[in-house]
């Protein structure tokens with residue numbers, strides 16, 4: 371039997387969050403004595419898919435039918451269910467995203483499986499099968515016992531530590547997977563995708579530099595952009611900043627915006643309201659720059675700098691350039 375892991379592709383490469391899901395699935399497979407098998411849907415070169423082997427997968431099933439080129443949660447869930455059937459998979463892993471959640475729910479209905487989303491740790495498997503997930507936008511955890519025969523876990527980012535130096539040199543075997551495609555799944559389908567920007571994607575970024583109302587206005591954003599460029603970081607912002615059109619809406623982070631989980635989140639002139647924190651509490655390290663020592667964000671920070679962003683940012687940029 372195998373633990374089946376679905377990986378999302380971005381321009382033919384496996385997304386970083388999905389590689390984490392592969393590493394997570396491989397650990398689960400190690401604990402259950404199964405193989406870790408990956409499912410990739412869409413166009414990708416074999417050399418890109420083989421990388422899954424470094425993260426513990428022994429095989430990649432590749433469904434590359436032209437009709438599957440654009441994301442389609444109905445068809446993808448169908449393909450996932452068929453792959454699980456072929457592999458006899460009792461545990462299915464996806465990484466948390468809009469697509470991951472949509473596929474998990476649909477595949478669960480098809481397979482009569484139990485599904486838990488927002489998983490934050492490896493499952494406890496000893497007689498029973500228990501998973502921990504974040505609830506109340508990550509402010510608390512719940513432990514859920516899964517009793518269904520087939521279990522689907524949707525795993526949050528940064529749940530598993532991947533040290534790029536530690537990844538094995540193994541590569542996975544690629545197998546073509548040709549599922550039955552149902553016309554009903556393609557009654558509404560994406561024909562073209564235009565990205566909102568060519569910049570780094572916030573959900574995939576390792577480093578994010580983010581600004582709030584403390585940045586004073588769009589004309590003062592350059593010091594933040596300079597630091598982002600020096601660090602190879604994506605840029606984000608608080609809700610009022612995008613509401614005021616200081617920055618584009620796709621940069622809005624928080625409960626009502628994008629939820630991010632970079633290795634490093636640098637908050638510049640953001641107060642740290644609970645709705646903003648809900649979008650960043652998966653970050654590994656949070657650095658806060660704020661002139662008010664009482665700003666709530668400092669309570670959630672790993673490192674805090676009390677000071678004026680316009681004095682601190684150029685210094686950080688200079689230091690980053692000299693790294």
Ligand SMILES: Cc1cc2nc3c(=O)[nH]c(=O)nc-3n(C[C@H](O)[C@H](O)[C@H](O)COP(=O)(O)OP(=O)(O)OC[C@H]3O[C@@H](n4cnc5c(N)ncnc54)[C@H](O)[C@@H]3O)c2cc1C
Nearest residue numbers: 582583584608609624625626639640641643645646661679
């Ligand atoms: C239903 C609901 C949903 C929401 N969803 C979101 C969401 O998804 N994301 C989100 O961000 N917000 C959200 N909000 C808004 C949220 O409550 C806060 O109002 C918002 O996050 C505050 O944004 P801010 O920190 O940029 O601005 P402010 O609260 O105005 O804070 C600005 C900060 O900058 C500091 N500052 C000022 N000048 C400087 C300087 N020169 N140097 C250093 N620091 C300086 C100040 O001390 C202050 O802490 C939501 C609110 C509601 C009611």
